[in-house]
Amino acid sequence: MIEIRNLHAEIDGKKIINGLSLIVKDGEVAAIMGPNGSGKSTLSYVISGRVGYEVTGGEILLNGESILEMNAAERASKGVFLAFQYPLEIPGVTTMTFLKACLNAQRKSRGEAELTTPDFIKRVKTGADKLGVPQEMLRRALNVGFSGGEKKRMEVLQMSLLEPTFAILDETDSGLDIDALRIVSEGVNALRDPKRSFLVITHYQRLLDYIVPDTVHVMSKGQIVKTGGKDLALELEANGYRDYVGEAA
Numbered sequence: 552m553i554e555i556r557n558l559h560a561e562i563d564g565k566k567i568i569n570g571l572s573l574i575v576k577d578g579e580v581a582a583i584m585g586p587n588g589s590g591k592s593t594l595s596y597v598i599s600g601r602v603g604y605e606v607t608g609g610e611i612l613l614n615g616e617s618i619l620e621m622n623a624a625e626r627a628s629k630g631v632f633l634a635f636q637y638p639l640e641i642p643g644v645t646t647m648t649f650l651k652a653c654l655n656a657q658r659k660s661r662g663e664a665e666l667t668t669p670d671f672i673k674r675v676k677t678g679a680d681k682l683g684v685p686q687e688m689l690r691r692a693l694n695v696g697f698s699g700g701e702k703k704r705m706e707v708l709q710m711s712l713l714e715p716t717f718a719i720l721d722e723t724d725s726g727l728d729i730d731a732l733r734i735v736s737e738g739v740n741a742l743r744d745p746k747r748s749f750l751v752i753t754h755y756q757r758l759l760d761y762i763v764p765d766t767v768h769v770m771s772k773g774q775i776v777k778t779g780g781k782d783l784a785l786e787l788e789a790n791g792y793r794d795y796v797g798e799a800a
């Protein structure tokens with residue numbers, strides 16, 4: 552379970568998260584929707600521990616333990632995973648090498664043995680096939696020259712290999728073609744588990760037809776201003792944010 556209490560955070564002296572509280576229980580899929588610039592990606596960076604974001608108040612607890620003092624790698628080893636809105640390109644590092652390094656670092660931190668190369672390759676190939684990621688992409692530098700949708704599929708492949716306990720998907724649907732949206736959603740749904748929780752950031756209700764959320768939260772001006780069930784996303788699709796965006800302090 553992740554519990555965020557009265558979180559305040561800023562970057563470059565600009566306050567972006569303004570007293571945000573949110574609970575995502577084990578096994579729950581929570582969706583966050585909200586206008587551009589409301590702080591959704593910033594929240595995902597603050598949770599994942601990206602450098603440069605300063606938490607000025609509040610708490611983030613993962614299974615009751617504060618993660619604020621941990622760096623990004625430590626949080627990842629605790630099971631926090633972020634699929635980026637804009638996946639990073641890493642020239643010079645092949646996708647295969649990157650995936651192997653991530654996976655083995657994760658296993659090491661959990662006290663598990665490193666995978667042998669054949670075991671690793673088998674896992675990646677199985678995961679890649681399921682998500683429609685061609686083998687040829689695995690030999691290219693990570694995300695370099697990948698199309699928008701290919702990058703998003705690669706994020707979900709990473710997630711499926713790392714088996715996180717708390718996964719944040721930041722607009723993973725943007726840029727996906729109609730078939731990819733279904734394939735990627737199936738990939739996410741296959742990972743749904745009573746011990747795993749998801750925070751799905753999206754602008755479009757359509758994604759939530761595929762990944763049906765347990766809760767939907769509206770974010771505005773760095774706060775959660777409304778929480779509801781999956782029907783809230785339908786209401787937002789119909790009416791926009793006008794009923795909620797005025798309410799934040």
Ligand SMILES: Nc1ncnc2c1ncn2[C@@H]1O[C@H](COP(=O)(O)OP(=O)(O)OP(=O)(O)O)[C@@H](O)[C@H]1O
Pocket residue numbers: 562563565567585586587588589590591592593594636
């Ligand atoms: N380094 C920075 N310096 C100043 N302002 C920043 C910085 N990074 C982000 N911001 C501002 O913080 C606000 C929140 O940005 P964020 O990317 O979290 O929004 P978002 O809700 O994810 O929007 P979108 O729906 O467009 O992805 C924006 O107004 C943005 O301009």
Ligand SMILES: [Mg+2]
Pocket residue numbers: 591592593636721
């Ligand atoms: Mg964003």
